Amino acid sequence: MTITTIGFDADDTLWQNEAFFRLTQDRFTALLADHAEPDHLHDRLLAAERRNLGHYGFGVKGFTLSMIETAIEVTEGRVPAAVIAEIMAAGREMLEHPIELLPHAREAVERLADTHRVLLITKGDLLDQERKLAQSGLGDLFHGVEIVSNKTAPVYAAIFARHGDGPDRALMVGNSLKSDVIPVIEAGGWGVHIPHGLTWALEHADPPQDHPRFCALDHLGDLPDLVSRLR
Template sequence: MTLTPRHRTLTTIGFDADDTLWQNETFFRMTQDRFTSLLSDYADPDHLHDRLLAAERRNLGHYGFGVKGFVLSMIETAIEVTAARVPAAVIAEIMAAGREMLEHPIELLPHARDAVESLAAEFRVLLITKGDLLDQERKLAQSGLGELFDGVEIVSHKTAEAYRRIFHRHGEGPDRAMMVGNSMKSDVLPAIEAGGWGVFVPHGLTWAIEEADAPEGHPRFHELPDLGGLPEIVSSLVEITT
């Protein structure tokens, strides 16, 4: 029997973008290594990492998520650790590194296209991401996945209320929706809090600000090693409710 949307417990699936569908944190780590090298005369790597992370935490409310905020935090950290004596050439190198990040080709993660294509044939699929608007639009366009999504939401923060609004706007509400992503803090926990399912697909490299404990034992929590197993998880949740 073919199930129509009104017969399904699950009708809408949201996908995170960065480090769920394509590489992202890898390029941040590469740039951070470059930053560390530029300032090696002023601070050791561990100290510099801690100072940069502290700056990123302070600046999230001002600059949001994404490359531009990261670059500004690197510049701020460089000024701090050099007691405002950072050479102009170093600032120029940091800015050049940021531009390179904004121009880096998209690298899809394993099974990303297959998973989205497979589920788009039967479900309403959404891209739900945060970060700089222009950069996220660029990455989506270059990914070749854009035409597969029924909706795209680029938000400042992923909260339970944000998921409720999105899943009501694009679907039948969060209780019939799923969010898939690599961030426990942003993709999984708030989606479950909103009433939906949360599927954690760890990337291997996780920004410290996105780390959180898993909701072990929660009936709406699932974890997969990669996106290859997502269609099977989804299939197990689709059942007749009438």
């Protein structure tokens, strides 16, 4: 069946994101160097992030709160107020960081917007994602924007039914196998994986290599040709 609707992930698919989390995590590690070894601190922070997803969701604000919680835990409640202030400042800086588009992002969206319905489907903090989209300069190219709390098969099915002709005539492209590819395939659509050099540990998953609706590309520049072949 002809693909009529294409969904794009945002973070680490259209623009850089995880790199800023890694830089902030390095800063966090340095702040607590007298209290915990880096590997132990990273494990504790990841555990806090996993634990807090249901409370704070995805994004910078939840990450910042998880850093504060971890700092309190590893210091047994003795973390200096100055360190908490540094962590909060680091979080604010992340929320103000300029957008850096990834290679081929604009070209791919522009080309496909001429022939298909193109959607931005991203998860995370509403205000931060709206800010990044506005700064990206890509906003006017999308026929619809969906900022969701999580990406699951039912969520994708509802989005592609609302904006298109259902998931079986839709394709989703992104850097996360867990969020951008596997649930779309489960919903009946095509999932296209474009790896990013940095991927958050909680987004790792095994690729569904044998599924007929799974594809992998090296970069977004190859996407328009792939869509043409699938038609």
